Amino acid sequence: IQMTQSPSFLSASVGDRVTITCRASQDISSHLGWYQQKPGKAPKLLIYAASTLQSGVPSRFSGSGSGTEFTLTISSLQPEDFTTYYCQQLYGYPLTFGGGTKVEIK
């Protein structure tokens, strides 16, 4: 299953609302996760089952979608949110990631 993530780069300001999209090459129901990765660090699980917020993750993060199209929304960007995000399909093996979206400061 191929995961196509867009955009690859996103420039935004603190307080902006941003949306990242992930498309699956086939129906994966709601079996999708979103991760945040900061430079030099391991990925952090933000959302699973397409829309369920992982414990401890701020509520400004939200996910939606099912089937083949999914979105990650950050309602109000905070300084610590400027980093890279990945989607991952959890429908079946081989597990696959999107190519990543780097959120940069405008």
Next chain:
Amino acid sequence: EVQLVESGGGLVQPGGSLRLSCAASGFTFSTHVMSWFRQAPGKGLEWVSVISGFGTPTFYADSVNGRFTISRDNSRNTLYLQMDTLRADDTAIYYCAKAARGDGSMRSGFDVWGQGTMVTVSS
């Protein structure tokens, strides 16, 4: 505290072997699916392999199938990745990660990751 600590990375020549370890603590290791992921320098995340709580089944990415072997020792709370016939394109940071749910499913994603161990394949 739930923790994963990888070890065993290093510099190896093409065609060589390495064994990575991932020491787990703070959770019931035997009930969780465990996985290895990797990230080549400056690149995105790539899934490598996964193993169920019981040790089977196991699954591999096409890029490593037949060369890498995942295993676990539940008595030692340790996950392993035996890497043979290494190639330059295996150069990456290797992460172990724990499935979020302790029911044998990976469908809730991977909620705890190690700090990573660097593997460099070069002559």
